[in-house]
Amino acid sequence: MGRGGRGRPPRTNNQDTVFDYSEEVILDVNTGSGPYTGHVDPPVNAHNGPTRMRVRLNYNSYPPPCGVTTYGEVEDYTIIVEGGGCCELRGNVDHSGAINVADLIYLVDFLFFDGTAPPCEEEGNVDGTGGINVADLTYLVEFLFFNGPAPPPCS
Ligand SMILES: [Ca+2]
Ligand SMILES: [Ca+2]
Numbered sequence: 001m002g003r004g005g006r007g008r009p010p011r012t013n014n015q016d017t018v019f020d021y022s023e024e025v026i027l028d029v030n031t032g033s034g035p036y037t038g039h040v041d042p043p044v045n046a047h048n049g050p051t052r053m054r055v056r057l058n059y060n061s062y063p064p065p066c067g068v069t070t071y072g073e074v075e076d077y078t079i080i081v082e083g084g085g086c087c088e089l090r091g092n093v094d095h096s097g098a099i100n101v102a103d104l105i106y107l108v109d110f111l112f113f114d115g116t117a118p119p120c121e122e123e124g125n126v127d128g129t130g131g132i133n134v135a136d137l138t139y140l141v142e143f144l145f146f147n148g149p150a151p152p153p154c155s
Helices: 101-112 134-145
Strands: 006-008 049-058 072-081
Touching: 101 134
Parallel strands: none
Antiparallel strands: 006 049, 049 072
């Protein structure tokens, strides 16, 4: 890599195993001969846990996430994201990947039958306000059965 070299570390922020363009962070690193250094802050929406990070270097152009380039280098790393928010999908009370009746049962069990607290408090706070209470249960019932609004996005 020489003058005008560029680095591009696309990451699977959402851990779906696909290096999407939308997940890329572009770094224009030093020109001239290497070695080069760069700093990448994890995106605020990065999920906690093992995350694949691909770092690509390319001569004088931005490389695509995948595919062949003439001059450059590609390295994949597994990094561990920590300290991020746990909320991926508000209303997914049981943190199972989807919002459905199982979340309703989980919430009823927690609120009225001394059941286990939701793994991620913010996901259990279905309406996005206050703590977890009957209002969240009402919100979830409205959403699941009466065409009510979807839970607001994670903050
Ligand atoms: Ca769920
Ligand atoms: Ca609430």
